[in-house]
Amino acid sequence: MLKDLFKDSLIYLVPTFISRGLSIFLVPFYTTFLSTADYGSLDLINTFGNLISILITLEISQGLARYLIEENNKYKKIVYSSTTLIFAIFIYLLFILISLIYSNQFSIFIIGRNGLETTYKLGIFSITLNGLFYLIQNQMRWEFRSKEYSFSSSLLAITVAINAILFCYFFKLGLNGILISNIIGTLIAIIYCFYNLR
Numbered sequence: 001m002l003k004d005l006f007k008d009s010l011i012y013l014v015p016t017f018i019s020r021g022l023s024i025f026l027v028p029f030y031t032t033f034l035s036t037a038d039y040g041s042l043d044l045i046n047t048f049g050n051l052i053s054i055l056i057t058l059e060i061s062q063g064l065a066r067y068l069i070e071e072n073n074k075y076k077k078i079v080y081s082s083t084t085l086i087f088a089i090f091i092y093l094l095f096i097l098i099s100l101i102y103s104n105q106f107s108i109f110i111i112g113r114n115g116l117e118t119t120y121k122l123g124i125f126s127i128t129l130n131g132l133f134y135l136i137q138n139q140m141r142w143e144f145r146s147k148e149y150s151f152s153s154s155l156l157a158i159t160v161a162i163n164a165i166l167f168c169y170f171f172k173l174g175l176n177g178i179l180i181s182n183i184i185g186t187l188i189a190i191i192y193c194f195y196n197l198r
Contacts, residue, residue, distance in 0.1 A: 007146075008144075008146040011146040011147060011149075011150050012146060012149070012150060014150050014154065015150045015151075015153030015154045015157065016153075018153075018154045018157050018158065019153065019154075019156075019157040022157050022158070022161045025161070026161060026164065029164070029165065029168070029169075030164075030168075030178070033168040033169065033172075033174055033177075034168075034174060034175060034178070035174075037113065038174060038175040040112075041111045041112070041113065041116060041119065041175060042175055042178060042179075044110060044111055044112065045110065045111065045119075045120075045123035045126070045127070045179070048110050048123070048127070049123070049126070049127035049130060049131075052095065052127055052131070053127070053130065053131040053134065056091050056092070056095055057087075057088050057091055057092075057131060057135070060084050060087055060088060060135070061084070061134070061135050061138045063084070064080055064081065064084045064138070064139065064142065065138070065141075065142045067080050068080055068081065068139070068142045068143070069142055081139055081197075084135065085132075085135065085136070088131065088132060088135050089132065092128045092131055092132060095124075095127075095128065096124055096125070096128055099120075099121075099124045100121065100124070103117055103120055103121060103124075104117065106120065107119075107120035107121075110123075111123075116175075118176060119175055119176055119179065122176055122179035122180060122183065123179055125179075125183055126179050126182045126183050126186070129182075129183055129186040129187060129190065130182070130186055132190060133152075133156070133186050133189055133190050133193070136190060136193040136194065136197065137149060137152050137153070137189075137193055139193075139197060140152065140193065140196070140197065143197075145196070148193075148196045151192070152189050152192050152193050152196075153189075155185075155188065155189050155192055156185050156186060156188075156189040157185075159181075159184065159185035159188050159189065160181050160182050160184075160185035160186075161181075162181075163180070163181030163182075163184050163185055164177065164178055164181040164182075166181070167180050167181050168181075
Protein backbone atom coordinates (compact mmCIF):
# COMPACT_ATOMS: atom_id res chain seq x y z
CA MET A 1 0.00 0.00 0.00
CA LEU A 2 2.81 2.42 0.87
CA LYS A 3 4.51 1.55 -2.41
CA ASP A 4 1.30 2.41 -4.34
CA LEU A 5 0.97 5.67 -2.46
CA PHE A 6 4.53 6.66 -3.33
CA LYS A 7 4.10 5.62 -6.97
CA ASP A 8 0.80 7.51 -7.35
CA SER A 9 2.30 10.59 -5.70
CA LEU A 10 5.09 10.60 -8.26
CA ILE A 11 2.58 10.16 -11.08
CA TYR A 12 0.56 13.13 -9.79
CA LEU A 13 3.72 15.28 -9.74
CA VAL A 14 4.40 14.84 -13.47
CA PRO A 15 1.63 17.16 -14.74
CA THR A 16 2.56 19.73 -12.11
CA PHE A 17 6.11 19.87 -13.46
CA ILE A 18 4.84 20.01 -17.04
CA SER A 19 2.33 22.82 -16.41
CA ARG A 20 4.76 24.85 -14.26
CA GLY A 21 7.54 24.35 -16.81
CA LEU A 22 5.28 25.48 -19.63
CA SER A 23 4.19 28.47 -17.54
CA ILE A 24 7.79 29.57 -17.12
CA PHE A 25 8.40 29.04 -20.84
CA LEU A 26 5.28 31.00 -21.81
CA VAL A 27 5.83 34.06 -19.57
CA PRO A 28 8.14 35.81 -22.08
CA PHE A 29 5.74 34.81 -24.84
CA TYR A 30 2.72 36.25 -23.02
CA THR A 31 4.53 39.47 -22.15
CA THR A 32 5.44 39.91 -25.82
CA PHE A 33 1.92 39.45 -27.16
CA LEU A 34 -0.15 40.82 -24.27
CA SER A 35 -0.15 44.34 -22.93
CA THR A 36 0.03 44.91 -19.19
CA ALA A 37 -3.70 45.68 -19.20
CA ASP A 38 -4.46 42.47 -21.14
CA TYR A 39 -2.38 40.43 -18.71
CA GLY A 40 -4.30 42.00 -15.83
CA SER A 41 -7.62 41.28 -17.57
CA LEU A 42 -6.61 37.64 -18.02
CA ASP A 43 -5.78 37.42 -14.34
CA LEU A 44 -9.14 38.95 -13.40
CA ILE A 45 -10.98 36.45 -15.60
CA ASN A 46 -9.03 33.56 -14.03
CA THR A 47 -9.71 34.82 -10.51
CA PHE A 48 -13.40 35.24 -11.30
CA GLY A 49 -13.41 31.70 -12.73
CA ASN A 50 -11.87 30.28 -9.56
CA LEU A 51 -14.54 31.95 -7.42
CA ILE A 52 -17.35 30.85 -9.72
CA SER A 53 -16.21 27.22 -9.82
CA ILE A 54 -16.36 27.08 -6.03
CA LEU A 55 -19.55 29.06 -5.48
CA ILE A 56 -22.02 27.96 -8.13
CA THR A 57 -21.34 24.22 -8.07
CA LEU A 58 -21.34 24.19 -4.26
CA GLU A 59 -18.21 21.98 -4.39
CA ILE A 60 -20.34 19.04 -5.47
CA SER A 61 -17.14 17.32 -6.59
CA GLN A 62 -16.13 16.97 -2.94
CA GLY A 63 -19.53 15.51 -2.14
CA LEU A 64 -19.09 13.01 -4.95
CA ALA A 65 -15.74 11.99 -3.47
CA ARG A 66 -17.35 11.41 -0.10
CA TYR A 67 -19.85 8.88 -1.47
CA LEU A 68 -18.04 7.45 -4.48
CA ILE A 69 -15.03 6.14 -2.57
CA GLU A 70 -17.10 4.26 0.00
CA GLU A 71 -19.63 2.84 -2.45
CA ASN A 72 -19.13 -0.75 -3.67
CA ASN A 73 -22.23 -0.97 -5.86
CA LYS A 74 -21.22 -0.15 -9.45
CA TYR A 75 -24.74 1.01 -10.38
CA LYS A 76 -24.85 3.48 -7.47
CA LYS A 77 -21.43 4.81 -8.46
CA ILE A 78 -22.78 5.52 -11.94
CA VAL A 79 -25.86 7.22 -10.46
CA TYR A 80 -23.74 9.42 -8.15
CA SER A 81 -21.36 10.39 -10.95
CA SER A 82 -24.01 11.08 -13.56
CA THR A 83 -26.18 13.06 -11.12
CA THR A 84 -23.19 15.20 -10.18
CA LEU A 85 -22.34 15.81 -13.83
CA ILE A 86 -25.93 16.67 -14.78
CA PHE A 87 -26.17 19.10 -11.86
CA ALA A 88 -22.88 20.77 -12.84
CA ILE A 89 -23.88 21.04 -16.52
CA PHE A 90 -27.24 22.57 -15.57
CA ILE A 91 -25.64 25.08 -13.20
CA TYR A 92 -22.97 26.07 -15.72
CA LEU A 93 -25.57 26.47 -18.49
CA LEU A 94 -27.53 28.76 -16.18
CA PHE A 95 -24.30 30.65 -15.45
CA ILE A 96 -23.62 31.06 -19.20
CA LEU A 97 -27.19 32.23 -19.85
CA ILE A 98 -27.13 34.87 -17.10
CA SER A 99 -23.60 35.96 -18.00
CA LEU A 100 -24.49 36.43 -21.67
CA ILE A 101 -27.75 38.26 -20.98
CA TYR A 102 -25.95 40.79 -18.77
CA SER A 103 -22.64 40.73 -20.64
CA ASN A 104 -22.53 44.52 -21.12
CA GLN A 105 -22.71 45.19 -17.39
CA PHE A 106 -20.75 42.15 -16.18
CA SER A 107 -17.85 42.56 -18.61
CA ILE A 108 -17.05 46.03 -17.26
CA PHE A 109 -17.53 44.88 -13.66
CA ILE A 110 -15.36 41.73 -14.00
CA ILE A 111 -12.64 42.95 -16.36
CA GLY A 112 -12.71 46.62 -15.36
CA ARG A 113 -12.37 48.02 -18.88
CA ASN A 114 -14.73 48.94 -21.69
CA GLY A 115 -14.67 47.28 -25.09
CA LEU A 116 -13.86 43.75 -23.94
CA GLU A 117 -17.29 42.16 -24.22
CA THR A 118 -16.06 39.48 -26.64
CA THR A 119 -13.16 38.71 -24.31
CA TYR A 120 -15.60 38.45 -21.42
CA LYS A 121 -17.80 36.01 -23.38
CA LEU A 122 -14.81 33.85 -24.28
CA GLY A 123 -13.82 33.96 -20.61
CA ILE A 124 -17.27 32.72 -19.58
CA PHE A 125 -17.00 29.71 -21.90
CA SER A 126 -13.45 29.06 -20.70
CA ILE A 127 -14.58 29.18 -17.06
CA THR A 128 -17.44 26.79 -17.77
CA LEU A 129 -15.30 24.24 -19.58
CA ASN A 130 -12.59 24.42 -16.92
CA GLY A 131 -15.16 23.81 -14.19
CA LEU A 132 -16.57 20.78 -16.01
CA PHE A 133 -13.08 19.46 -16.75
CA TYR A 134 -12.01 19.58 -13.12
CA LEU A 135 -15.22 17.87 -12.04
CA ILE A 136 -14.70 15.05 -14.54
CA GLN A 137 -10.97 14.86 -13.86
CA ASN A 138 -11.55 14.63 -10.11
CA GLN A 139 -13.65 11.55 -10.72
CA MET A 140 -10.50 9.90 -12.07
CA ARG A 141 -8.83 10.78 -8.78
CA TRP A 142 -11.70 9.34 -6.74
CA GLU A 143 -11.49 6.13 -8.79
CA PHE A 144 -7.72 5.93 -8.24
CA ARG A 145 -6.84 6.34 -11.92
CA SER A 146 -3.66 8.29 -11.34
CA LYS A 147 -2.17 7.70 -14.80
CA GLU A 148 -5.28 8.90 -16.65
CA TYR A 149 -5.59 11.86 -14.26
CA SER A 150 -1.98 12.88 -14.87
CA PHE A 151 -2.23 12.39 -18.60
CA SER A 152 -5.36 14.56 -18.82
CA SER A 153 -3.63 17.37 -16.88
CA SER A 154 -0.54 17.12 -19.09
CA LEU A 155 -2.70 16.99 -22.22
CA LEU A 156 -4.51 20.16 -21.13
CA ALA A 157 -1.29 22.06 -20.37
CA ILE A 158 0.45 21.07 -23.60
CA THR A 159 -2.59 21.66 -25.81
CA VAL A 160 -3.24 25.09 -24.31
CA ALA A 161 0.42 26.07 -24.73
CA ILE A 162 0.55 24.97 -28.38
CA ASN A 163 -2.73 26.71 -29.20
CA ALA A 164 -1.67 29.87 -27.35
CA ILE A 165 1.43 30.10 -29.52
CA LEU A 166 -0.65 29.42 -32.63
CA PHE A 167 -3.39 31.96 -31.89
CA CYS A 168 -1.12 34.70 -30.53
CA TYR A 169 1.94 34.41 -32.76
CA PHE A 170 0.38 33.41 -36.08
CA PHE A 171 -3.16 34.80 -35.84
CA LYS A 172 -2.29 37.82 -33.62
CA LEU A 173 -5.40 37.41 -31.47
CA GLY A 174 -3.78 38.50 -28.21
CA LEU A 175 -5.91 38.01 -25.11
CA ASN A 176 -8.76 36.45 -27.09
CA GLY A 177 -6.26 33.98 -28.53
CA ILE A 178 -5.23 32.90 -25.03
CA LEU A 179 -8.86 32.30 -24.08
CA ILE A 180 -9.62 30.46 -27.33
CA SER A 181 -6.57 28.24 -26.76
CA ASN A 182 -7.84 27.48 -23.26
CA ILE A 183 -11.28 26.58 -24.62
CA ILE A 184 -9.84 24.25 -27.26
CA GLY A 185 -7.38 22.61 -24.85
CA THR A 186 -10.05 22.07 -22.23
CA LEU A 187 -12.45 20.56 -24.78
CA ILE A 188 -9.78 18.09 -25.89
CA ALA A 189 -9.02 17.16 -22.27
CA ILE A 190 -12.75 16.71 -21.51
CA ILE A 191 -13.13 14.38 -24.50
CA TYR A 192 -10.14 12.35 -23.27
CA CYS A 193 -11.63 12.13 -19.75
CA PHE A 194 -15.05 11.09 -21.02
CA TYR A 195 -13.47 8.45 -23.21
CA ASN A 196 -11.64 6.96 -20.22
CA LEU A 197 -14.61 7.19 -17.85
CA ARG A 198 -17.22 5.83 -20.25
